[in-house]
Amino acid sequence: MSTVLYDAAGPRARNRYRLYGLLTTLAVVAVLAYVVWKFYDTGQFSGRKWSIFQYEQVQRTLLSGLGNTLKAAATGAVLALAFGVLFAFARLSDRAWVRVPAGLVVELFRALPVVVMIFLIYYGTLANAGSASTFWSVVIALTIYNGSVLAEVFRAGIAAVPRGQSEAAYAIGLRKSQVLRMILLPQAVRAMLPAIISQLVVLLKDTALGFLITYRELLTEARQLASYGEFEFPTIPVAIVVGAIYIVICLALSLVATWLERRNRERGRRRTADRNVQMGAGEPDAGA
Amino acid sequence: MRMRRMAVLAIAGALALSACGKDSEEEDAGAAPAPSAATGVTLEGSPTFDKMTSRGSVVIGVKEDQPNLGYKDPTTGEYSGFDISVAKYIASKLGFGEDKIEFKAVPSANRETAIQGGQIDYYVGTYSITDKRKEQVSFAGPYFIAGQDLLVRKDDNSITGPDTLDGKTVCSVTGSTPLQRIRDEYKGAKTIEFQKYSQCVDQMLSGQVDAITTDDAILLGYAAQQPDELKVVGKPFSEEKYGVGLPKDDKVLRDKVNDVIEEMETSGEWQRIYDATLGQSGSTATPPPLERY
Amino acid sequence: MLETLTDNWDLFVEAFRTTVLLLIVSGAISLVAGTLLGAMRVSPVPALRTAGTAYVTLLRNTPLTFVFFFVAFGFPRLDIRFSYFAFAVVALSAYTSAFVCEAVRSGINTVHVGQAEAARAIGMTFGQTLTQVVLPQALRAAVPPVMSVIIALAKNTTIASGFGVMEAGAIGATLNERGYPAFDAMIWVAVGFVIVVLPLSLTQRRLERAVVRSR
Numbered sequence: 001m002s003t004v005l006y007d008a009a010g011p012r013a014r015n016r017y018r019l020y021g022l023l024t025t026l027a028v029v030a031v032l033a034y035v036v037w038k039f040y041d042t043g044q045f046s047g048r049k050w051s052i053f054q055y056e057q058v059q060r061t062l063l064s065g066l067g068n069t070l071k072a073a074a075t076g077a078v079l080a081l082a083f084g085v086l087f088a089f090a091r092l093s094d095r096a097w098v099r100v101p102a103g104l105v106v107e108l109f110r111a112l113p114v115v116v117m118i119f120l121i122y123y124g125t126l127a128n129a130g131s132a133s134t135f136w137s138v139v140i141a142l143t144i145y146n147g148s149v150l151a152e153v154f155r156a157g158i159a160a161v162p163r164g165q166s167e168a169a170y171a172i173g174l175r176k177s178q179v180l181r182m183i184l185l186p187q188a189v190r191a192m193l194p195a196i197i198s199q200l201v202v203l204l205k206d207t208a209l210g211f212l213i214t215y216r217e218l219l220t221e222a223r224q225l226a227s228y229g230e231f232e233f234p235t236i237p238v239a240i241v242v243g244a245i246y247i248v249i250c251l252a253l254s255l256v257a258t259w260l261e262r263r264n265r266e267r268g269r270r271r272t273a274d275r276n277v278q279m280g281a282g283e284p285d286a287g288a
Numbered sequence: 289m290r291m292r293r294m295a296v297l298a299i300a301g302a303l304a305l306s307a308c309g310k311d312s313e314e315e316d317a318g319a320a321p322a323p324s325a326a327t328g329v330t331l332e333g334s335p336t337f338d339k340m341t342s343r344g345s346v347v348i349g350v351k352e353d354q355p356n357l358g359y360k361d362p363t364t365g366e367y368s369g370f371d372i373s374v375a376k377y378i379a380s381k382l383g384f385g386e387d388k389i390e391f392k393a394v395p396s397a398n399r400e401t402a403i404q405g406g407q408i409d410y411y412v413g414t415y416s417i418t419d420k421r422k423e424q425v426s427f428a429g430p431y432f433i434a435g436q437d438l439l440v441r442k443d444d445n446s447i448t449g450p451d452t453l454d455g456k457t458v459c460s461v462t463g464s465t466p467l468q469r470i471r472d473e474y475k476g477a478k479t480i481e482f483q484k485y486s487q488c489v490d491q492m493l494s495g496q497v498d499a500i501t502t503d504d505a506i507l508l509g510y511a512a513q514q515p516d517e518l519k520v521v522g523k524p525f526s527e528e529k530y531g532v533g534l535p536k537d538d539k540v541l542r543d544k545v546n547d548v549i550e551e552m553e554t555s556g557e558w559q560r561i562y563d564a565t566l567g568q569s570g571s572t573a574t575p576p577p578l579e580r581y
Numbered sequence: 582m583l584e585t586l587t588d589n590w591d592l593f594v595e596a597f598r599t600t601v602l603l604l605i606v607s608g609a610i611s612l613v614a615g616t617l618l619g620a621m622r623v624s625p626v627p628a629l630r631t632a633g634t635a636y637v638t639l640l641r642n643t644p645l646t647f648v649f650f651f652v653a654f655g656f657p658r659l660d661i662r663f664s665y666f667a668f669a670v671v672a673l674s675a676y677t678s679a680f681v682c683e684a685v686r687s688g689i690n691t692v693h694v695g696q697a698e699a700a701r702a703i704g705m706t707f708g709q710t711l712t713q714v715v716l717p718q719a720l721r722a723a724v725p726p727v728m729s730v731i732i733a734l735a736k737n738t739t740i741a742s743g744f745g746v747m748e749a750g751a752i753g754a755t756l757n758e759r760g761y762p763a764f765d766a767m768i769w770v771a772v773g774f775v776i777v778v779l780p781l782s783l784t785q786r787r788l789e790r791a792v793v794r795s796r
Contacts, residue, residue, distance in 0.1 A: 005697050005715060006625045006707040013625075021628035028632050038659045055363040111778045113736035116771050119753045123401060123764040133407065201642070208644035212743055214395055214483070219646055226654060227353065227486035228362050229513050233493065235658045239651050243643065250642035400757075420760040462754045480665065480745045481754075487654070491745075494657035496665075 039236060049234040052225060053241065065221035066245060072135060072217060073204040076142035080203060081196075083147025088154035089180055109148040114206050117141040122213045134215040138207060146203045153195050157188030194261035201253045205246070218242055325385035334540035336409050337382070345388045348375045349408035349533070352393035353486040356509035356565050358413045360393065367391045370505075370565040371530075374431055374549075375412035377557060378532065381548040395483050396464045400424045403533050410545070411533035414506055416465055417579070426538070427531030428545035431558075433576045434503035435524025436466045439510060441492065442519050447499050449523045453477035456498040459488035466502045469526065485510070493517060503528050505566060512568065529576065546580050585765040589756060597773050599748040603666070603738040604777075607673035608731050614674060615681020615730075616716075622686055625707055633682070640679035645737055648672045653744040665745030673734060673741070680730045688723025689715055728785035735778055749773060 009017055039045060052058055090102035109117070122137040161184050169183040189196070211220040222242040226235040331337040340346045350371060351358030358371040372391070379389050394402045399415060402408050403425045414434070417427045438458075440447045447456060454476030460467035462481040470477055480497055482488050488500045489510055500507065507520045532549070534542050552558045553575035562573055586593065621633035640648070652672040653665060663671075692715050700714040739750030747755070749770050756766040 005623055005710055007701055009625065017626050020626040024626060024628035024632055028628075038661075042659050044658070052362065057361075057363050057365045061362070061365070107782075108775070111732075111775050111782065112771055113739040113750070113774055115736075115739035115742070115750050116767060116774060119750075119767045120764065120771065123753065123757075123762075123767060205642075205644035205646075208646035209740070211483075211646065214393070214398065219644065219650060223487070223650060223654070224353070224484075225362060226650075227484065227490045229486070229489065229510075231362075233490050233658065235490070235654045239647075239655050243647055243651065246644055246647055247639065247642050251638070254638075254642055401763075423760070462751070462758070464758070468758055481747070481751070482745065483743070490654065491657060494660075495662055496657045 042236075043232070044236040046232065049232050049237050052228065052231040052234050052237070058225060061221050061225065062218070062242070065216060065218040068135075068210075068215065069204075069207050069217040069219075072138050072142070072207045072210065072215070073200075076139045076146065076203050076207070077200050079139065079143040080146040080150055080200075083143055084150025084154050085185070087147065087151035088158065091151065091155055092158065092180065094176070106148045106151050109144050110152070112145070114141055114145050114209055115212060117145060118209055118212060134210065134213050137213055138210040138215050138217075141209075142203050142206055146199055146206075149199055149202075150196065153192050153199065154185070154188055157192035157195075158184045160191060161187045191264065194257045194264065197253060197257035197260065201250050201257070204250060204253065208246075218245065325380045325388070326383050329381070329383035331382075331540050331544055334538050334544070336535050336538045336541050337544075339406070340382070340384070340409055345390055346379050346382065346384045346410075347390045347392055347408050348379065349394040349399065349402055349411035349413060350375060350391050351395075351413040352391075353484045354414065354506050354509055355513045356568065357506060359509075360391075368565075369509075370432070370561060371412045371414065373561040373565060374532075374552070375410075377552055377561070378410070378412070378545055378548050381551070382544070396461050399533060403535055406535075410541075414503060414528075415531055415533045416503075416528040417531040418465065421533075424536065426534050426536050426542050428534060428542050429531035429549055430529035430576050430579060431532065431549050431552075432505070432530040432573070434505040434528045434530060436469065436501060436526035436528065437504035437507055437524045438521040439489075439492070439500040439502075439507040439518055440498065440521060442517055444498065447521060449521060450474050450501075450525050453499065457496070458499045458501050459491060459497040460501050461485055461488070464502060465528070466526070470501055489514075489518070508566065529579070543580070546578055550578055582765050582768075585756065585761045586769045589752075589759070589761070589766075592752060592755065593769065593773065596747060596749045596752050597777070599666070599746065600735075600738050600750075601777065603669055603673065603741060603746070603748060604731075604735050607670050607677060607738075608734055610670065610674040611677035611681050611730075611734065612727070614678035615727075616685050616720075618678060618682035619685035619689065620711060620716075622682065623689055623711070637679045637682050640676055641683070643676075645672070645676045646740055646743070648676050649740055649744045665741075669738075669741035669744060669746045672744075673737060677730060677734045677737070680733070681727060684726035684730055685719065685723050687726055688719035688721075691722040692718045725785055725789040728781060728788065732778055732781050732785070735781065736774065 007013075043049070087102050087106050090098050091106065093099045093102070118137055118141040121140050122134065158180070165183055165187065166179050169179040174182065207217050208219040210217040211223060214220060219242065222238050226238040227233060350367060352360035352367070354369065354371075357369040358367065359369045360367050375391075376386060376389060380386075392402075392408055394408060394411065394413070399411055399413075400421065403411055411425075415427070417430055421427070438447060438450070438453075446452065450470065451474070453470070453474050455478070457478045457480055458467070458470055459480045459482060460470075462483055467479055467481065471479055480488075480491070482491070485500065485502065485506060488497065491497045492500055493514075500510075504520060504522075504524050511518045511520050532545050534545065552561075558575045566573070618633050618637060621629045622637070624630060624633075649669070649672045652675075653668045656662070656668065656671075696714055696718065697710055700710040705714070738748060741748055742750030742754075752770050753763045753767045757763040
């Protein structure tokens with residue numbers, strides 16, 4: 001797409017681009033060098049700081065943090081998908097008493113910060129019911145927020161399926177629920193898969209909010225390790241290691257989304273692409 | 289275990305430093321003599337105790353970032369300190385040996401919720417007894433008297449007490465009484481909240497805050513840990529009575545824990561625990577009188 | 582329930598003022614930085630494209646909470662010292678600009694190919710094509726997704742409460758400390774957020790319709 005913005009470069013332009021390229025590279029190298037120098041200057045490469053990772057207990061702590069992160073993300077993902085499908089169907093219902101409340105719920109939950117929801121569930125349920133753990137506070141908050149976003153994604157996906165599909169389905173005598181379930185949803189999911197996966201990346205990233213109620217996920221453990229005085233407060237080493245872990249996991253998921261998106265687009269080109277399908281997925285990626 | 293360790297190394301990537309996990313450094317400082325568990329303890333009419341017995345273990349809420357008080361060693365995962373020893377002693381008298389104790393780190397702001405929600409059976413972690421808190425939980429004790437003080441950088445002579453805090457940034461943990469007092473009574477000070485004291489210490493050593501305020505017992509623990517960088521001002525300006533936090537309606541358990549604390553104080557066990565932990569900083573203390581209710 | 586709000590009205594006002602301030606400052610910075618990043622990503626210079634893509638990919642795949650952690654706890658360790666409010670602005674802007682960039686880029690993609698081709702045909706350079714022909718149209722199409730990003734930013738400001746900034750997300754803990762039920766406090770915070778976010782959502786919807794009509 002970007003190629004239409006400029007002509008193939010002529011000799012003068014090519015030189016100019018080369019100069020800009022060089023300047024950019026220099027700028028990037030300068031920034032990186034500054035960062036490394038800053039790390040070095042403030043003693044971030046000292047052996048004592050990094051030695052914290054040598055301890056088996058510390059490794060186990062990080063690993064259990066990662067396990068808790070993935071556990072919350074996996075549970076939340078499954079529940080959010082179910083929530084999303086349910087509320088997407090509810091919003092497409094013919095009955096106003098189903099459609100309207102479902103719409104309100106989805107709109108409300110999308111307007112609230114996940115942080116506020118986590119606190120609400122944590123303080124609310126713990127004080128009254130007495131058994132919900134930090135794990136469930138995080139999972140439920142992630143479920144209702146991301147589930148609401150996914151409900152909109154599913155709805156947009158269903159709306160983008162060509163009309164003829166549902167008309168044909170009704171014509172062969174399928175009921176509305178069957179049309180939704182057997183004809184529209186599968187097509188919508190395929191078209192929306194990239195958007196769905198990027199929302200799941202958002203969900204995974206948001207598990208880091210668990211630190212607010214001390215759910216012992218990866219970042220909570222990292223913050224704890226970073227403040228140990230015996231290791232000269234290894235904030236930067238811990239941040240580098242934990243940041244790398246987060247980026248690798250999220251990037252892997254994101255790459256799947258990008259790959260699916262490209263495959264969809266190629267298929268779409270072969271058929272007749274409905275641009276609105278891509279446009280409708282505006283909301284995702286908006287989380288923390 | 290080996291597989292796990294390799295997985296961590298693979299994920300972290302940057303850990304090329306070593307291929308073997310150290311177990312821990314030899315360090316047994318702060319360990320008090322381990323009490324042996326009482327047998328045949330029964331408490332008629334205590335729902336919390338019933339829960340402990342049916343579970344077969346006791347879950348105790350503690351702090352994990354207060355050296356010499358409630359501290360979790362990052363390299364061994366072991367808890368140690370004055371509060372920990374008190375918690376262990378109480379557990380032993382309730383019939384739970386060290387292997388039947390599960391420590392759970394709960395930060396100040398979440399203490400009431402954790403006790404009310406039954407996530408923990410009781411809480412021992414610099415928990416000041418106040419009337420407001422008594423509306424939500426109940427207290428056995430006090431088992432220790434502390435006073436609010438200030439921790440500053442060693443080379444900082446401008447702060448000599450709470451009256452000299454004008455324009456300074458004071459750090460404490462979210463949901464703690466000391467910070468509220470600074471806000472109410474010394475309005476010239478800027479206040480910053482974090483979830484843990486260790487984060488305040490981190491921020492002070494890196495120059496973002498000027499002083500940390502909380503009970504002297506906690507501050508002395510940090511000063512002892514980094515004597516070249518930190519010092520305690522040493523003019524306590526309040527009195528904090530540390531109690532054992534319990535579910536509000538469990539009077540039976542509260543009376544029992546009060547009995548245990550009394551026994552601990554009269555038998556000399558209290559002094560032994562103190563000397564092995566906080567006493568290492570050179571300070572002395574005597575057990576406070578109980579306030580039963 | 583109500584007295585939790587009325588007794589602490591000052592706190593609520595003060596905290597939400599900080600929230601809105603965080604939103605406005607970080608929002609403005611993110612819009613500018615994000616548009617620049619978007620321009621980098623469609624530029625003819627490969628190095629600029631790579632740098633832009635690398636930044637966006639990195640930031641989009643990092644939890645915002647982690648960015649906060651790195652800035653608020655990491656920077657002081659590197660002898661970089663600002664107020665916690667400034668740290669929060671840095672973290673929010675660094676993160677949000679990556680999302681603004683993607684929204685702007687999606688806007689650029691909606692501009693018809695013929696527009697850019699016509700601009701080039703009359704001899705415009707890349708810079709002229711972008712700033713005078715493509716971006717004005719692209720930004721209009723990008724408004725709804727950018728608004729989504731800004732709404733997300735409004736909600737994300739609450740994370741600053743964990744990193745030394747007294748804003749709306751911190752009200753619960755503060756009132757808990759004052760002895761009010763934290764749950765009631767959070768209900769009022771939620772109401773406050775609906776009030777902050779609702780106008781943004783309504784504007785977004787109106788603009789969305791306007792964009793669709795203008796096509």
